[in-house]
Amino acid sequence: MSEYDVIVVGTRVAGAATAMLLARRGLRVLAVDRASFPSDTLSTHQLQVPGVARLRRWGLLDRLVAQGTPATRRVRFDAGGVTLEGTYPAYDGVDALYSPRRTVLDALLVDAAREAGVEVRERYAVEELLGDDHRVTGIRGARRGASGGRATDTARLVVGADGKRSLVARTVGARAYRSQPARTFAVYGYWSGLEDQGGELYQRPGLAVPAFPTNDGLTMICVLAPLDELTRFRRDPHGRVLEALDACGDLGERARDGVLVERLRFAPDLPQEFRVPHGPGWALVGDAGLVLDPISAMGISHAFRDAEMLTDAVADAHRDGRPLHSGPAAYHRRRDSQSRSMFDFTARLTADLARRRPLPIGQRALLRSLVDRPQEISRFLGVLAGVESPDRYRSARNVARLLLGRAMRTLGAAVAGPELASGSRFARGAAARDALREPHEQHGEHDLDEVSGPVDALRVADTEPVGDDPAEGRRDNADENRHECRDVLPAR
DSSP: OEEEEEEEEOOSHHHHHHHHHHHHTTOOEEEEOSSOSSOOOOOOOOBOHHHHHHHHHTTOHHHHHHTTOOEEOEEEEEOSSOEEEEEOOOBTTBOOEEOOOHHHHHHHHHHHHHHTTOEEESSEEEEEEEEOSSSEEEEEEEETTOOSOOEEEEEEEEEEOSOTTOHHHHHHTOOEEEEEOOOEEEEEEEEESOOOOOEEEEEETTEEEEEEEOGGGOEEEEEEEEGGGHHHHHHSHHHHHHHHHHTSTTHHHHHHHSEEOSOOEEEOOOOEEEEOOEETTEEEOGGGTEEOOGGGOOHHHHHHHHHHHHHHHHHHHHHHTOOGGGSHHHHHHHHHHHHHHHHHHHHHHHHHHHTTOOOOHHHHHHHHHHTTOHHHHHHHHHHHTTSSOHHHHTBHHHHHHHHHHHHHHHHHHHHTSHHHHTOOHHHHHHHHHHHTSOOGGGSOHHHHHHOOSGGGGGOBOOOOOSSOOTTTOSOOTTSTTTTBBSSOSOOO
């Protein structure tokens, strides 16, 4: 029997990062995983700008770049009728995201954990958690394919970093809250022969498609669609994916000119929920404690963030001589506070995608207000990258600033014309209203009936909570989100 300060179950992005950071803070750490490394796993691939900043802070970004992982600084967002192209805002000295293959990223993190002093056991299956009447005390398991009996290891804290179907969470009965059923599925693949055009994001009714460069000169293309289309896609994966890409500018044509180098991979199990991430002798990190639909591509970045927060909480308890499981209560509060806005935003995106909802007029007006405004496009992309809170961006004040700013610029040009130079206040107001409207031919009859001006994009409504949060209590509709404007951000 071996004794440790912390045992981490699962050594992919959340587990390896947590183990590495804890070891760097002086704790004795064992990390185990059923897989061997390098190996692949289902993934969104995108390491958002804040996650890249953390990797840089840990001294690992240069290693990722050295393995041929391309940076993405420019992104084109195509919402069908409105296209924005711009750069990400800088965050802690970083202005790019990366989309590494998990064969590269996970192995890099496992190596860094070993270098920090973590004992890493690959191909090791945890069979059960150990505990007494008061707390979890360790694990029992065995190396897969190896002769010999099971091993028993004890620790002051066992961390579950073993994904959304976590053995640790299931064994301790970690309570789920704000749960959302799966509404979408994802299917993705890797193409060679596509010119690197930076990042591409497409939004269509019932369809979201990201395309980003990854390792080995390949482009990762993903299709997210309503869950009720999964069977149709499974019958003809390649044909259905190309059909979806044909709705995304020239992406379908470029994909046909390129080569799909590996089989398409399906991810149909995409629920969304929080779990209580701590208890006597145990804690959860990564998807084991918080999982979002991949439409917002926040999984890896949240895993890095939560690894840092959990490490701070546990290391502080270790320094103060307290039980290690006393620290994660603060981690729980911080995690939920920092995740709530993106969680709710992601839930709305998946609901809209599942309903095949066309781009609402408010979103269309907001996106059109950003055209030819590079700084505002950068800020918008920062919301999608997790640099800025969706709630803050969607506030009534900010939406009004964007829409009215565009209207006033258009009005300024119109006032120069003789018909408005001495016109009435009513006429100038009509010009501002028209500046926010699409051309007549871009609307169906129903849309024309709804468009009456910018007020449609500024529907102020209280936010309905997604569910109950045992750490924070039920959200008060009169809190910081009471001035939220819905329907002004698109799917990721």
